[in-house]
Amino acid sequence: MAEEVLLFGVWASPYSRRVELALKLKGVDYKYIEEDLTNKSPLLLKYNPIHKKIPVLVHNGKPIVESQVIQYIDEIWQGYPILPKDPYERAIARFWAKFIDDKCLPGAFKAYLGEEKEREKAVEETWEALKILEEELKEKRFFGGESIGMVDIVANAIAFWLGVFEEASGVKLLTREKFPKLTNWSHEFVSSIVVKECLPPREKLIAYFRNRFGGANASK
Amino acid sequence: MADEVVLLDFWPSMFGMRVRIALAEKGIKYQYKEEDLRHKSELLLKMNPVHKQIPLLIHNGKPVCESLIIVQYIDEVWNHKSPLLPSDPYQRAHARFWADFVDRKVYGVGRKLWATKGEEQEAAKKEFLEIYKTLESELGEKPYFGGETFGFVDLSFVTFYSWFYVYENFGKFSMEAEFPQIVAWVKRCMQKESIANTLPDQKKIYEFVLELKKIFGLE
Numbered sequence: 298m299a300e301e302v303l304l305f306g307v308w309a310s311p312y313s314r315r316v317e318l319a320l321k322l323k324g325v326d327y328k329y330i331e332e333d334l335t336n337k338s339p340l341l342l343k344y345n346p347i348h349k350k351i352p353v354l355v356h357n358g359k360p361i362v363e364s365q366v367i368q369y370i371d372e373i374w375q376g377y378p379i380l381p382k383d384p385y386e387r388a389i390a391r392f393w394a395k396f397i398d399d400k401c402l403p404g405a406f407k408a409y410l411g412e413e414k415e416r417e418k419a420v421e422e423t424w425e426a427l428k429i430l431e432e433e434l435k436e437k438r439f440f441g442g443e444s445i446g447m448v449d450i451v452a453n454a455i456a457f458w459l460g461v462f463e464e465a466s467g468v469k470l471l472t473r474e475k476f477p478k479l480t481n482w483s484h485e486f487v488s489s490i491v492v493k494e495c496l497p498p499r500e501k502l503i504a505y506f507r508n509r510f511g512g513a514n515a516s517k
Numbered sequence: 518m519a520d521e522v523v524l525l526d527f528w529p530s531m532f533g534m535r536v537r538i539a540l541a542e543k544g545i546k547y548q549y550k551e552e553d554l555r556h557k558s559e560l561l562l563k564m565n566p567v568h569k570q571i572p573l574l575i576h577n578g579k580p581v582c583e584s585l586i587i588v589q590y591i592d593e594v595w596n597h598k599s600p601l602l603p604s605d606p607y608q609r610a611h612a613r614f615w616a617d618f619v620d621r622k623v624y625g626v627g628r629k630l631w632a633t634k635g636e637e638q639e640a641a642k643k644e645f646l647e648i649y650k651t652l653e654s655e656l657g658e659k660p661y662f663g664g665e666t667f668g669f670v671d672l673s674f675v676t677f678y679s680w681f682y683v684y685e686n687f688g689k690f691s692m693e694a695e696f697p698q699i700v701a702w703v704k705r706c707m708q709k710e711s712i713a714n715t716l717p718d719q720k721k722i723y724e725f726v727l728e729l730k731k732i733f734g735l736e
Contacts, residue, residue: 347618347651356607363617365610372606384593388581395583396567429567 302327303355305341307334308497309505311454313352318450318495319367323374364398367447379447393433393440394451400426402454408470409462409510420470427455427476434478438485449486456483457496465506522547525561525573527554529725531624532584533572534676534715539588541711542599585616585673602669615655615662616673622648623677631687631726632735642688646695653698660705667706675706675716682719683726 304320304327306313320327332341332351344353344360354361354369361369371379380387404423408416430452434440440448449456459471460483473480486492524540524547526533540547552561552571564580565573574581574590581587592601603609626648629641652674656662662670681692681703693700707713730736 359607361607361610361614363614365613365617368613369606369610372609384590385576385579385581387593388586388590391586391589392582395586 300326301355301357303330304328305330305332305338305344305353305355306351307332309502310351311458314495314497315450315453316352316354316366316370318445318453318492319370319379321491321495322377322379322445323370324376325370325374364394364451367394367450371447379450381441381446390441390447393430393448396426397430397448397451397455401430401452405454405459405462405470409466409468409506420468423470424475427471427479430455431476431479434482436478439482445486445489445492449482453486453492453496455479456486456492458502459483461499461502461506465503466510520545521575521577523550523575524548525550525552525558525564525571525575527552527571528717529679529722530571531676531680534679534717535584535672536572536574536587536591537715538672538676538711539591539601541715542601543591543595544598545591545595585620588669588672601672603663612663612669615670619652619670619673619677623652623674627677627680627684631683632730638687642690645684645688646690649696649699653696656698656702661702667709671702671706675703675712678703678707679716679719679722682723686723 302320302325304313304316306316306329308331317329330338330340332338334351337349341351341353342349344355345351345362348362350362352362352366354366356369356373367379380390401423404419404426407419408423411419439445440452455471463469463471471479471483487496522540522545524533524536526537526549528551537549550558550560552558554571557569560575561571561573562569564575565582568582570582572582572584572587574587576590576594581590588601602612626641626645630638630645633641659665661667662674685692707716
């Protein structure tokens with residue numbers, strides 16, 4: 298039976314782009330289905346009834362959702378290693394992936410998309426979290442070492458979306474002065490051939506977020 | 518060289534209990550260090566500088582943090598007996614999903630139930646009942662969340678059993694009446710030595726919460 302791989306995602310979401318990146322690194326063929334989050338498809342609600350969110354990977358009819366997807370992709374398809382083989386290194390990778398999801402991203406999104414009065418606090422919290430992440434990067438080219446690994450994939454929003462938010466709003470979060478290593482890493486990451494294929498068109502994304510931010514800084 | 522395993526923990530923590538059960542299931546000898554969370558040890562602060570939290574496993578000098586990450590680590594290193602995660606990748610993803618659900622939903626709502634009053638508590642109770650209903654639905658007719666045998670999801674959730682008396686008392690409901698299948702499942706789990714010997718007595722946890730409420734002025 299031919300393998301069937303479906304991915305339900307949203308073009309602007311770093312979360313669904315992560316899954317695309319993982320699939321591309323493994324060389325897996327898949328069919329992409331764009332979801333309208335204001336009008337969720339019956340299929341999405343069927344495959345992720347608990348959280349009703351994207352991304353959802355459907356492999357031969359069976360759904361896998363949330364942060365479990367990347368590890369699943371790594372375990373099913375051989376070839377490019379997304380997680381390290383050593384159990385201790387794996388525990389470290391899982392720790393940092395969770396740290397990014399729990400501590401870096403929520404604050405970063407709130408800093409741009411949250412209530413006005415919460416934004417300053419969100420910026421401070423995100424800076425603290427990014428500082429810790431910067432220290433973890435050390436002199437490595439990628440979080441995964443010489444090549445892109447799970448932590449790099451999970452950090453895709455930091456590498457690309459933060460820059461887009463900055464251009465769309467005029468508010469800088471990831472500055473070179475504060476985060477020289479993360480800034481260098483971001484350039485390395487988004488320049489990678491495989492990653493480039495898994496990023497939304499930059500101008501389109503900037504326009505999309507400029508719109509969402511209320512057009513306060515629209516200079517077009 | 519013999520393995521050196523140290524666990525920094527706090528006896529009422531349902532997250533720490535998960536690690537204790539995993540270590541017991543695997544028959545691993547370890548040194549247990551009780552932390553005073555209001556006066557954290559140098560060792561904890563040095564080994565977990567990011568979160569400064571328990572549980573913290575130190576294996577041959579190297580720290581592993583976050584209870585579910587620790588459990589997966591234990592399962593991968595000591596893979597000679599008592600597998601905690603399924604061998605099939607799809608089943609594994611399913612198990613991780615539900616363990617993550619427990620992490621995200623069960624702790625927070627339980628805490629709100631005993632730490633708040635009035636309307637906030639009423640809302641917490643409603644949420645609590647919904648979340649447990651979802652879990653009971655996932656359990657279904659199976660003997661364990663993992664199917665025929667005790668597994669990762671069972672491990673992530675069973676440790677809340679020692680807190681059931683607290684929830685019942687402050688939420689003013691009976692777990693047995695509301696969730697008979699969950700209670701039956703817990704009793705089944707408690708037949709395992711590793712669990713029965715690890716979980717603290719419910720009354721002790723209740724006394725601990727009363728103390729906590731006094732200290733933090735939550736009465």
